[in-house]
Amino acid sequence: MENPNHGHQPVLLAETLDLLQIEASHTIVDCTAGRGGHAQAIGERLGTNGTLVCIDTDEKNLQYAKTRLHALPCRRRFFHADFGQLAEILEIADITGVNAVLADLGVSTNQLTTEHYGLSFSVDAPLDMRLNNQSGITAAQLVNHLSEKELADILYQNADERHSRRIARALVEGRKIQPIQTTGQLAKIVRNALGRAPHGAADAATRTFQALRMAVNHEMASLSSLLDAILQIRRPAMRAVVIGFHSGEDRVIKQAMRSWQQMGYGSALTKKPITPAHAELLANPRSRSAKLRAFEFGPQ
Ligand SMILES: C[S@@+](CC[C@H](N)C(=O)[O-])C[C@H]1O[C@@H](n2cnc3c(N)ncnc32)[C@H](O)[C@@H]1O
Numbered sequence: 001m002e003n004p005n006h007g008h009q010p011v012l013l014a015e016t017l018d019l020l021q022i023e024a025s026h027t028i029v030d031c032t033a034g035r036g037g038h039a040q041a042i043g044e045r046l047g048t049n050g051t052l053v054c055i056d057t058d059e060k061n062l063q064y065a066k067t068r069l070h071a072l073p074c075r076r077r078f079f080h081a082d083f084g085q086l087a088e089i090l091e092i093a094d095i096t097g098v099n100a101v102l103a104d105l106g107v108s109t110n111q112l113t114t115e116h117y118g119l120s121f122s123v124d125a126p127l128d129m130r131l132n133n134q135s136g137i138t139a140a141q142l143v144n145h146l147s148e149k150e151l152a153d154i155l156y157q158n159a160d161e162r163h164s165r166r167i168a169r170a171l172v173e174g175r176k177i178q179p180i181q182t183t184g185q186l187a188k189i190v191r192n193a194l195g196r197a198p199h200g201a202a203d204a205a206t207r208t209f210q211a212l213r214m215a216v217n218h219e220m221a222s223l224s225s226l227l228d229a230i231l232q233i234r235r236p237a238m239r240a241v242v243i244g245f246h247s248g249e250d251r252v253i254k255q256a257m258r259s260w261q262q263m264g265y266g267s268a269l270t271k272k273p274i275t276p277a278h279a280e281l282l283a284n285p286r287s288r289s290a291k292l293r294a295f296e297f298g299p300q
Pocket residue numbers: 008009010011031032033034035036037038039055056057058061081082083084104105106107108131217222
């Protein structure tokens with residue numbers, strides 16, 4: 001039976017809708033359609049002259065969103081692609097006049113909890129981590145083949161892991177005994193290297209999993225390409241709403257919007273990032289690290 005919450009609860013939904021300023025005839029791009037939560041609410045605000053463009057790198061999530069959104073009255077276009085290619089996607093599909101772009105970064109709850117993605121230390125599964133399983137290299141390939149220094153750099157740069165060297169050493173020692181093929185093996189090596197986290201603290205393997213997922217999916221490079229593409233497709237009054245989930249993402253989003261403003265392209269709509277209100281945190285604890293920033297392009 002279909003999960004009643006569609007496997008993911010959209011974060012900061014009311015705040016996002018408010019900032020997108022949707023009108024019935026608008027063209028809105030959801031760069032991370034996911035399970036279609038934000039897209040459904042956006043589509044409900046578009047009329048028959050409006051267009052909803054949905055992108056996702058995960059074909060299964062995109063397909064889910066497509067099915068969920070089939071009854072909306074607006075035109076709907078779906079693209080299985082990396083959002084870093086936003087400008088090319090729109091050009092090839094001859095979609096012009098975008099009024100707003102949304103990107104809700106990271107992964108959806110169903111991706112975290114479904115075994116085949118291999119994203120979570122709570123589910124023992126093959127160590128894959130690719131959101132697009134049709135291409136790219138897996139986390140198992142990374143942990144078994146990168147040098148100790150390369151692994152330490154990934155952990156430090158992507159997740160600010162203070163114990164990056166110690167973990168990288170343990171991974172290299174561990175793989176000599178047996179190739180690291182599962183999420184369970186990876187989590188055990190990290191926990192053994194660091195000791196179990198104190199009660200109530202995040203699992204010792206949390207940052208390692210985040211850092212490897214980011215490396216496997218080239219998350220920071222895709223985000224930079226997306227921000228470049230948003231600037232490329234800008235038009236007067238176009239809005240961009242971007243939701244990040246960790247400090248690295250938020251830093252890049254903040255810097256991009258600040259430089260757009262300094263170059264005179266428009267104004268940031270959020271001086272500080274918007275974070276979930278208490279009621280949302282209670283209803284959806286997974287929203288706790290969400291940080292939303294928005295920008296409006298001016299006349300040019
Ligand atoms: C947090 S979920 C979005 C959830 C969605 N807003 C909803 O309400 O259901 C993030 C989605 O972005 C997708 N994604 C992550 N990186 C991507 C990329 N570089 N290009 C396109 N989609 C990406 C993931 O596959 C996932 O479906």
